Amino acid sequence: MGIIEFKDVSFQYPNGFSAVENVSFEINEGEAIAIIGQNGAGKTTTVKMINRLLKPTHGTVLIDGMDTKDYTTAQLSKIAGYVFQNPDDQIFHNNVEDEIRFGPKKQGLSEEEIVKKTEWAAKLCGLSEQMQENPYNLPLSIRKFVSIASVLAMDDKILILDEPTAGQDLIGIKRLENILTELKKENKTVVTITHDMEFAVNNFKKIFVMSHKNLLRVGNAKEIFSDDELLKESMLKKTYIGDLCDKLNLNETAVTIEEFLKYFV
Numbered sequence: 339m340g341i342i343e344f345k346d347v348s349f350q351y352p353n354g355f356s357a358v359e360n361v362s363f364e365i366n367e368g369e370a371i372a373i374i375g376q377n378g379a380g381k382t383t384t385v386k387m388i389n390r391l392l393k394p395t396h397g398t399v400l401i402d403g404m405d406t407k408d409y410t411t412a413q414l415s416k417i418a419g420y421v422f423q424n425p426d427d428q429i430f431h432n433n434v435e436d437e438i439r440f441g442p443k444k445q446g447l448s449e450e451e452i453v454k455k456t457e458w459a460a461k462l463c464g465l466s467e468q469m470q471e472n473p474y475n476l477p478l479s480i481r482k483f484v485s486i487a488s489v490l491a492m493d494d495k496i497l498i499l500d501e502p503t504a505g506q507d508l509i510g511i512k513r514l515e516n517i518l519t520e521l522k523k524e525n526k527t528v529v530t531i532t533h534d535m536e537f538a539v540n541n542f543k544k545i546f547v548m549s550h551k552n553l554l555r556v557g558n559a560k561e562i563f564s565d566d567e568l569l570k571e572s573m574l575k576k577t578y579i580g581d582l583c584d585k586l587n588l589n590e591t592a593v594t595i596e597e598f599l600k601y602f603v
């Protein structure tokens with residue numbers, strides 16, 4: 339049994355717009371999944387159903403064996419932490435430390451545990467020197483890390499990240515990669531929406547492709563990015579390495595630099 343299971347799940351917004359239709363999948367504990375797909379494919383709507391930020395209009399969502407319809411978002415958030423696409427939808431304290439402490443404090447942990455988890459999350463997110471800052475005095479890219487740290491500090495089994503790479507520079511991307519590595523070591527389950535194909539290829543063994551309200555394909559980077567038909571149908575761009583392979587008329591598409599270089603040795 340997966341730690342996240344979607345069984346024939348659909349969602350319609352209150353205005354009647356159908357954003358997700360009959361999606362089924364299973365994610366195992368400890369897996370890291372990237373969800374890619376064009377704007378409006380239904381990615382955010384799908385992940386918001388994991389902890390019932392949105393309630394499915396059809397089908398069943400199970401997390402850690404619990405049918406989410408029997409629980410509130412607050413209860414489910416103890417298992418699945420959600421980092422919003424826009425940190426400003428999430429941050430409500432006027433200093434970074436209080437923002438990060440909020441989750442573990444709400445979980446009723448001892449002061450010692452709260453401090454430990456807060457410092458760990460702040461360090462991973464590069465915020466140790468900015469604990470007394472008002473998050474709204476920090477740039478958006480750093481505020482994003484404040485929102486990530488505040489969810490990391492809750493130490494949930496599942497972490498959902500909506501577009502963590504948006505607006506990040508190289509240091510931010512490296513920091514995210516380091517966070518993913520740490521979470522892997524702790525056997526956490528991570529679901530990340532991204533428009534950054536290189537980030538998906540370099541950090542995720544399993545990729546979900548969403549298109550037109552559906553989960554179109556699940557595969558590894560090689561399977562996804564060497565399938566021209568799939569990329570066309572889902573309106574996804576190739577990786578830079580994939581483009582280069584095409585330009586060089588190579589028969590095969592490499593997805594990493596290492597793989598690409600093998601063609602020349």
Ligand SMILES: Nc1ncnc2c1ncn2[C@@H]1O[C@H](COP(=O)(O)OP(=O)(O)OP(=O)(O)O)[C@@H](O)[C@H]1O
Pocket residue numbers: 351352353355356357375376377378379380381382383384
């Ligand atoms: N509150 C809402 N009411 C009605 N329609 C909505 C609402 N929120 C989103 N939608 C529509 O649902 C569809 C799916 O949106 P969703 O945000 O899940 O897509 P996405 O794949 O995450 O896109 P993006 O990459 O742009 O974030 C879109 O067409 C969007 O316009």
